[in-house]
Amino acid sequence: MKTLEKMRAAMRRERSLRRMAPDIVYDPDLDTSHGPILYLENITVSFDGFKALNDLNLYIDDGELRCIIGPNGAGKTTMMDVITGKTRPDAGTVFFGQTIDLLRLNEPEIAAEGIGRKFQKPTVFEQQTVHENLELAMHADKRVWPTLRARLTGEQRDRIGEVLDIIGLTAQCQSRAGLLSHGQKQWLEIGMLLMQNPRLLLVDEPVAGMTGHETERTAELLNSLAGQHSVVVVEHDMEFVRSIARTVTVLHEGSVLAEGDMNEVQNDPKVIEVYLGE
Amino acid sequence: MRLFPSLLDNDRGGRIFMGLLGVVCVLVPIFNLAVPETSPFHMSTYTVTLLGKYLTFALLALSVDLIWGYCGILSLGHGAFFALGGYAMGMHLMRQIGERGVYGHPVLPDFMVFLNWEKLPWYWYGFDQFWFAMLMVMLVPGLLALVFGWLAFRSRVTGVYLSIITQALTFALMLAFFRNEMGFGGNNGLTDFKDILGFNLQSDGTRIGIFLASAIALTLAYLACRYIVDSKMGRVVKAVRDAEDRTRFLGYRVEQYKLWLFVFSAVLAGIAGALYVPQVGIINPGEFSPINSIELVIWVAVGGRGTLYGAIAGALLVNYGKTYFTAAMPEVWLFALGLLFVLVTRFLPAGIVGLLRRRGAEAAT
Numbered sequence A: 001m002k003t004l005e006k007m008r009a010a011m012r013r014e015r016s017l018r019r020m021a022p023d024i025v026y027d028p029d030l031d032t033s034h035g036p037i038l039y040l041e042n043i044t045v046s047f048d049g050f051k052a053l054n055d056l057n058l059y060i061d062d063g064e065l066r067c068i069i070g071p072n073g074a075g076k077t078t079m080m081d082v083i084t085g086k087t088r089p090d091a092g093t094v095f096f097g098q099t100i101d102l103l104r105l106n107e108p109e110i111a112a113e114g115i116g117r118k119f120q121k122p123t124v125f126e127q128q129t130v131h132e133n134l135e136l137a138m139h140a141d142k143r144v145w146p147t148l149r150a151r152l153t154g155e156q157r158d159r160i161g162e163v164l165d166i167i168g169l170t171a172q173c174q175s176r177a178g179l180l181s182h183g184q185k186q187w188l189e190i191g192m193l194l195m196q197n198p199r200l201l202l203v204d205e206p207v208a209g210m211t212g213h214e215t216e217r218t219a220e221l222l223n224s225l226a227g228q229h230s231v232v233v234v235e236h237d238m239e240f241v242r243s244i245a246r247t248v249t250v251l252h253e254g255s256v257l258a259e260g261d262m263n264e265v266q267n268d269p270k271v272i273e274v275y276l277g278e
Numbered sequence B: 001m002r003l004f005p006s007l008l009d010n011d012r013g014g015r016i017f018m019g020l021l022g023v024v025c026v027l028v029p030i031f032n033l034a035v036p037e038t039s040p041f042h043m044s045t046y047t048v049t050l051l052g053k054y055l056t057f058a059l060l061a062l063s064v065d066l067i068w069g070y071c072g073i074l075s076l077g078h079g080a081f082f083a084l085g086g087y088a089m090g091m092h093l094m095r096q097i098g099e100r101g102v103y104g105h106p107v108l109p110d111f112m113v114f115l116n117w118e119k120l121p122w123y124w125y126g127f128d129q130f131w132f133a134m135l136m137v138m139l140v141p142g143l144l145a146l147v148f149g150w151l152a153f154r155s156r157v158t159g160v161y162l163s164i165i166t167q168a169l170t171f172a173l174m175l176a177f178f179r180n181e182m183g184f185g186g187n188n189g190l191t192d193f194k195d196i197l198g199f200n201l202q203s204d205g206t207r208i209g210i211f212l213a214s215a216i217a218l219t220l221a222y223l224a225c226r227y228i229v230d231s232k233m234g235r236v237v238k239a240v241r242d243a244e245d246r247t248r249f250l251g252y253r254v255e256q257y258k259l260w261l262f263v264f265s266a267v268l269a270g271i272a273g274a275l276y277v278p279q280v281g282i283i284n285p286g287e288f289s290p291i292n293s294i295e296l297v298i299w300v301a302v303g304g305r306g307t308l309y310g311a312i313a314g315a316l317l318v319n320y321g322k323t324y325f326t327a328a329m330p331e332v333w334l335f336a337l338g339l340l341f342v343l344v345t346r347f348l349p350a351g352i353v354g355l356l357r358r359r360g361a362e363a364a365t
């Protein structure tokens, strides 16, 4: 009995050391044996005849950090809507790993498979405190009855404390989220993502409204998450993209225009024409 | 009882309300039963019944606040669940009459004899048993809410559309219950009750008993609601109210949360109806009328939504006003109510409770 407790304590300590990238607790059967964790194939989405996504093909590798850039209206947010179940495509397939067909799942089911999202326009629960926002996002049994009976364990409290620390909102933890500044809301949403601890993070314009210093910290954080998690970042801030990017995908008019590392992409004449050259 | 204080630790309004209710529960029986009728301090049984009726309305308002104030589901058909609970109780009281009816039939209620019915319809079976009737008081509104909510929430019907179909629901039930063939007494409803659990319904003691039962039901329901809204489920529900889509992306099955909250709320409304019927002595299809459901939403708005005790305060105040007005100037009441609603939504969006809180905050600074 004693030894068991000691081991537990030791494991807890070890976990707190790796706090930036905690254990993944999702579906162990998620089959990424072929490399990619996310497959988007021949996706088309039209809004009243206008094709927001046009035969889009995109593959994200397990553990990679991918940046997606593209001019306004290129379809970046729509792509995230398709992955998270908010928008149903008119055509195409979306697979998470080899076996999970995301088009057959609804929003909460997709979230439960381990896909988390930060929205372009920060959406936090404004009437509730920062602490409560994090608690709501926390990876846990999210069915009704267990949620009614749920009490925060010591470990969960610690985890919320760690995340508060990472996002720099410890002092504000009891204030209503609606009172935060735009940048702080962005951080809170990132914190909510960390609490969810998803396998795949979709991060839409994380540094809009942040100061230079905050932007740097975000870059650091996203970098530390890659590897354990797969991260897809949409961003307009080129400085930021350069600081984190390994592979960059350029979207234009709903399909992939170019893909490669930052230098390749920047020197691609097509890209210069539609985007960087503007 | 450690449970009570811990639930009310951060709920000053709740503690005040519980305290007042406790005092009333001690004083009312004394002034009604112990103080002689000749004394000016005697409380008439009419007043006791009136207060008991208010308590059932308070319970009904509580059930609406739980879904509207905390989850943003504006049901304009909650009167239907109240009426169904009332009918279940009414059916039991009807069967308790036995041979004492006008026609003296041992099993059939008077209205069935009058319609020349030979035997009891199957859905009246079991209602001679008190426990069965009490089960139905909760089960019938609960099941209706389950089926209705499942269809509505699954199709993601929200906002005004949901309010409209709940109105349609109660309206449809009203039309159905007006029909004699339904077997619920048609437009006369169920009445002429004699006794409950062997106690004469007209006696002072029984009236006090039902009054106390209403107070206990209200207390327990309040604590249950407080438990729910203070739990993590309560926080999820508030999240649904404020940003439904966002809650889905966190992995919560929003429909399930709405559904179970709605069902629980309907059961509370049913219990309120069951306590209401023996006090007023009648249940008829008028209880399903859409205006009733709208009225009770106004009680909650006046008291202040999303606080639980605000709904109770609103129900008590508005109904007190209604009793006063309908006696003094009956034609004016509906206009007064409408005006009250407009004034509250315009000037007091957080209701009376909001006003008091603001006063309190100003006084503190």
Ligand SMILES: Nc1ncnc2c1ncn2[C@@H]1O[C@H](COP(=O)(O)OP(=O)(O)OP(=O)(O)O)[C@@H](O)[C@H]1O
Pocket (backbone or CB within 6 Å): A047, A052, A070, A071, A072, A073, A074, A075, A076, A077, A078, A079, A120
């Ligand atoms: N629900 C909708 N109905 C109609 N059109 C839409 C809808 N959602 C997006 N669109 C259109 O689809 C196109 C792609 O939009 P999307 O939001 O995906 O672009 P984006 O790449 O995220 O742009 P930004 O950089 O400005 O965020 C835009 O032209 C937009 O107007």
Ligand SMILES: [Mg+2]
Pocket (backbone or CB within 6 Å): A076, A077, A078, A120, A204
């Ligand atoms: Mg966008």
